[in-house]
Structure formats: C-alpha cells, structure tokens
Amino acid sequence: MGASKMLLDVVFTLTVLAVGSKAQDGITLNNYFSNEMVLQRGVENIIWGYGNYDSNVMQSCVLKDGVKTAKELKPEQVSDNVWQVKTSSHVEHTRCTFTFTETLKLEDVVYGDVWLCSGQSNMEQNMQNIENSADEIADAAENYGYGVRFASLANVFLTEQDPDHNQDMQLSWSRADDSEALKFMSAVCFLYGRNIYDVTEVPQGMVDADWGGTRVEAWSSQDVLDACNVPSNSNGDANADTVLWNGMINPILRVSLKGFLWYQGEANGNYNRDLYNCTFPAMIEDWRFKFSQISGGTNEDAPFGFVQLASWKPDSIESGFPVIRWHQTADVGIVPNPYMRNVFMSSPLDTYDPKEGYPGGIHPRYKQIVAERLANAGLNVAYGLTEYPTYGPYPIALTQEAHDAFTIVKLEFDKDLQYLVDAEISGFYFCSESAVKCDEGKSVDKWLEVSKERVQQVDSRTVTVDLSDFEMVLGGSIAYIWRETPVKELYMLPIYSDDQFRMPTPPFKYDLA
Incomplete structure (x- = not known):
C-alpha cells in the first residue's frame, strides 16, 4: 500500500x-x-x-x-x-x-448511475497525482458537488469466498466538493463520471476497487480461470488466483450497477500474456452475470469500459504491451465486437510521460485524455448517444496492388481521418511472417518500421502504404503503432479522426495475402 x-x-x-x-x-x-x-x-x-x-x-x-x-x-x-x-x-x-x-x-x-471502477495502478492513480491536479480538484468542488459522488474500497485479499464479508472502505461516500477526499479518489474513475454528468446531467456514483501491480487472475473467479485453463497460482499474496475477486468484488455483488470501468493489463504483459484474450473477456461476462444474479438491478449486458495500456518505456521493443492491447479486444482491434458486446474503450497511446518517478512513466499524468475518450465511447455504448464515437478511424477494407516487384497496401477507413505528416513515425510496420508468428516471443523486432515517405493519405478515408523497401511481402503482415511507446509527443500519433473529437486510431494488424 x-x-x-x-x-x-x-x-x-x-x-x-x-x-x-x-x-x-x-x-x-x-x-x-x-x-x-x-x-x-x-x-x-x-x-x-x-x-x-x-x-x-x-x-x-x-x-x-x-x-x-x-x-x-x-x-x-x-x-x-x-x-x-x-x-x-x-x-x-x-x-x-x-x-x-x-x-x-x-x-x-x-438516485443516478453507479459505476464500479477496477484494475491496477493506473486506475488507482488519484486526483492529486495528475496534470493540473489543483485546478481539477477546485473545478470539481465548484461544479460537481451534487452531481458526482464517489467511494473507494480498501485493499483486501481473501483466500476464500464469503458473500457476507463486510469489506473495509478506503473512502466512504463523498461529494465532489469534498476536496480533501477527492485528492485520494481514482482520477480515471472520477473524471469519467464528471464527463458523463456534463452531457447526461444524471448523477454519477463512482465506486473504486483497485490494487496496483495486480493481474487479471486475482480479480477473476475460479469459473473464469477454469474456462480459460489458467495454470494455478496460490502464492499467498495479492496476485494469487481469485483473491481480489474474493476480497473486493464478491462482497459487493448485491450492489446494483449501471456498468464497469477497467484499467489493467500491465502486470500480465509477461504473465499468462497469451491467455489474456480469454481471461479478460471471460472476466467481463462473469462479473456481469454474477452481479445481475445477486443484485437484481445490474443488467446481464451491463456496459463495460476499459483503457488500453498507455505508453511506458521509450524505444522499447518488448512485445508485452502491444500484444496485451490486442488481446484486450479479443484479438479484433476494436470494441464493441461480436466477442465483446456492449464493451467500449479508450486508447491512450499518445500520452507518453517522460517524468521520472511517480507519477510519470508507466503512470502518465494525463488522465484527462484517457477519461475524455472513455466517456466519448461510454456515451455511445452505455447511453445510446450515437453522435459520440467509440474509437478513431479504423480500417474496413484492405487491398493489395502489385507493382512489378513490390506491393502497395490500400487501407480504407470507416470515417474521415487526418494523417499527420509531421508525426514522429509513419505508424506502420511490416513483418515477413503471419501476424501471429510476428508476435511470438518477448520482442517485436520482427516488425520493421515503414519509412514516413512510403505512407500517403490519398483522400479523406484512404491511406496507402508502399512496401517496396521489403522483400517477401506475400505471406507477410502489416501493423499500426505496434510498439510499447509508439510516439513521445502528446496528441502526435499518425492518424486521428477529422472531427471535433479527434479520436486516435487504435492499434491493428492484418495478414497480407
């Protein structure tokens, strides 16, 4: 602690x-x-x-x-x-x-909407540890005292389930004009609620239950672990199987919720990484089902929002974060999708924080960016306000044009985009093997960067990628922002939506024919 x-x-x-x-x-x-x-x-x-x-x-x-x-x-x-x-x-x-x-x-x-926020340290990061924290806390006191309220569970792990366990609270329920309490509240959780209240004017109750450095297996019931064939881990600490489910989630199953928010995955980058595309979607379904059965007021399809992993180490070629981001979407790239219904996300790969120590680094201070994008998607998925986007421009068609000895890949996107020619990178990577094989192991060194001059925006929804610098294109694969830290400048990924929301394109990868 x-x-x-x-x-x-x-x-x-x-x-x-x-x-x-x-x-x-x-x-x-x-x-x-x-x-x-x-x-x-x-x-x-x-x-x-x-x-x-x-x-x-x-x-x-x-x-x-x-x-x-x-x-x-x-x-x-x-x-x-x-x-x-x-x-x-x-x-x-x-x-x-x-x-x-x-x-x-x-x-x-x-009466309003109640959200349960969970995960590890980026969800735990509180309001006094973000950019412009003093101004944000003062604004909350002035404008959100009635409309946004919050509570936080204390860190407790239990080796056995007890549905009647009287869990401790780190913060009892407080209003946003209690500035001393707000300092210690999860920033992503609170700021999401604030953004939702701004649009809906429905009071938001934000409940925080998180623990830094913890894995998805600790937050999952045994039903989830069995369904995904997860190897047993009973090491006796907060990362043992099911212990945070037992200590911090199961005891509040009687609470009726609007939905869930989740920020976790860093701790699984090198632990059961290639099971995360099962464990995370299965945990979502399990939480929904068990809350709906016990509380009576939580919907079986309650909206579930999550944050893709943010940037961390500059110039890293470790594969943990890129692969976990992909697995967070059940290997589809976007949500909602057929495997993750009523799910939404925030993609913050342009929030690299060079500050050393805490906050900073793996805990970027720019949680306002995270929460704004999460709220945009939540307003669409959870509140049916379809004018708000769920994600940035995303490819809906990929075609290959052969030109003598090289290939041009044409990507057509689902909405108008801006391709930033002054971004640090082109954003695109090529690998001579299938996308699955390119991600095997602990490094992304098989993914080779496409130079900036080889990428062009040809119209409002089309980008071309010239692969003439590479051999053996057929049977290879292409990816976008496939690095732990793709860029080091705020708001400087290569592709954003060309509208007021400026949502970034999330990571994706495709096999080439």
Whole structure:
C-alpha cells in the first residue's frame, strides 16, 4: 500500500466510524453504505447489514418533480446475522433518507448511475497525482458537488469466498466538493463520471476497487480461470488466483450497477500474456452475470469500459504491451465486437510521460485524455448517444496492388481521418511472417518500421502504404503503432479522426495475402 493510501487511513478514520459502520441499536450496515451515496436509478437496490433486524425501514424521498413520498420497507433475514432490504425504484435526481432506527440513518442519498471502477495502478492513480491536479480538484468542488459522488474500497485479499464479508472502505461516500477526499479518489474513475454528468446531467456514483501491480487472475473467479485453463497460482499474496475477486468484488455483488470501468493489463504483459484474450473477456461476462444474479438491478449486458495500456518505456521493443492491447479486444482491434458486446474503450497511446518517478512513466499524468475518450465511447455504448464515437478511424477494407516487384497496401477507413505528416513515425510496420508468428516471443523486432515517405493519405478515408523497401511481402503482415511507446509527443500519433473529437486510431494488424 502506498504512502498516500496510508495517510488516507488516518485522515478518514473518524469519517468511517461516524457513518453506519458502528453498531446502532443492535444492527449495523455494511461498510459500503454511508450518507451522500448514489443508488442505481430505475431498478431495485439492496441495502444490507448485520444483526437481527425485525423492524421496518422508512424510505422518505423527494422526487425529481419535488413531490415528497414515504414508504415502509420490510427487511428479510437472509442468515442468522445478515439482513437485507430492497428499496423502491426511482428515477435520477430522487433524493432519499433511509431510517433504520432512531439513531441509524442514511441521508442525502441520490438516485443516478453507479459505476464500479477496477484494475491496477493506473486506475488507482488519484486526483492529486495528475496534470493540473489543483485546478481539477477546485473545478470539481465548484461544479460537481451534487452531481458526482464517489467511494473507494480498501485493499483486501481473501483466500476464500464469503458473500457476507463486510469489506473495509478506503473512502466512504463523498461529494465532489469534498476536496480533501477527492485528492485520494481514482482520477480515471472520477473524471469519467464528471464527463458523463456534463452531457447526461444524471448523477454519477463512482465506486473504486483497485490494487496496483495486480493481474487479471486475482480479480477473476475460479469459473473464469477454469474456462480459460489458467495454470494455478496460490502464492499467498495479492496476485494469487481469485483473491481480489474474493476480497473486493464478491462482497459487493448485491450492489446494483449501471456498468464497469477497467484499467489493467500491465502486470500480465509477461504473465499468462497469451491467455489474456480469454481471461479478460471471460472476466467481463462473469462479473456481469454474477452481479445481475445477486443484485437484481445490474443488467446481464451491463456496459463495460476499459483503457488500453498507455505508453511506458521509450524505444522499447518488448512485445508485452502491444500484444496485451490486442488481446484486450479479443484479438479484433476494436470494441464493441461480436466477442465483446456492449464493451467500449479508450486508447491512450499518445500520452507518453517522460517524468521520472511517480507519477510519470508507466503512470502518465494525463488522465484527462484517457477519461475524455472513455466517456466519448461510454456515451455511445452505455447511453445510446450515437453522435459520440467509440474509437478513431479504423480500417474496413484492405487491398493489395502489385507493382512489378513490390506491393502497395490500400487501407480504407470507416470515417474521415487526418494523417499527420509531421508525426514522429509513419505508424506502420511490416513483418515477413503471419501476424501471429510476428508476435511470438518477448520482442517485436520482427516488425520493421515503414519509412514516413512510403505512407500517403490519398483522400479523406484512404491511406496507402508502399512496401517496396521489403522483400517477401506475400505471406507477410502489416501493423499500426505496434510498439510499447509508439510516439513521445502528446496528441502526435499518425492518424486521428477529422472531427471535433479527434479520436486516435487504435492499434491493428492484418495478414497480407
């Protein structure tokens, strides 16, 4: 656990103790619940706690139109020491108080959309460790105090599943105008919620559950690992199989969610790399299914957003990051796709950060770029706003034109593009073998760079790549930005959409006939 998280434990101990986690007339709430929280709109939500509870819960609300309502809710005792109650369904902006006893209440609860954010250290990277952090935190206090709220689970791993485990909270629910709390909140998670709120005006509840340096296997249930034939790992730390699923995801399956956000994969670059195209899609389906079965309010096809791995070491020819990025899309290149339905992504390969230490390097400070692109795609996939793009220009047709002893590859894209002639690189690579064989091993040295003068934009949606510098083109393959760190300048990849969003083209590769 980092120094910032240890400090946070001290700062917020009194806050955590002040809300419903301590005993009140013989019953307690699960630690997830506290004042100022967000419940998922449009569905039933489950509130649960501990003890023997034989009284009714009063749900008193002010509806969106100002009408006041009150309703008694009957809890059920699900085990000797665990009770739960299902709340009424309400639209966004409904504000409620839940009274359990004279001294135990949940107040200033608002209905909106709830997102679960997870992964490793780039999701964990907090608001005080990004570019322009002071300005961002001040802006949040001024403009988003009501509309964006957040909470964060403490780092806990468990070797066994316990559906009734009362997980600790790193941050109890807080509003965006609590600047001290916001310093310690996941930046990608919060900034995504802020961007979504700007467009939809639906209150956003952002729940953070992450752990730096962790692998996808730790966040997966045994069902996922069995389905993908993952070799067993029970090494006793936070990277052992299933332990973060057990400790940080399974205990909150009763929570109704709008969807999920994920930023992880660095730790799998050299660990079960070539299983990631199974484990990651399988984990998505497993989380969706289990939340939908237990919470009752999470959709089986709940939207799932992720961030492709950002740049790290300049001039690296290691293959871990390029291959993981490909596997993050189930080897298709874009999402959503037939194997990853209702999934969306952000591609931040133009956010290289030369700063040494933390933040910087593998933890780029430019999380605003990541979150903006993720929100664009989320507005399309999760909210049906099709004017927002899911990704940058992407090839829909590849043709080869033979010219004596060489080949020109013509790529037709699905939207208008800008090819930046002043970018550091052409962006294109050629390999004389199949794309799969070119990625075998730990290096991308089989992928040879195509010189800039060999690439041209011929019209608004077409780029040609002249392969006359290479031999044995037939049976080879072509790839785009197939490096750990393709470029070192912000916003300087070769291809972006020619519109207001300027979304970058994500990595792709194709076999040549």
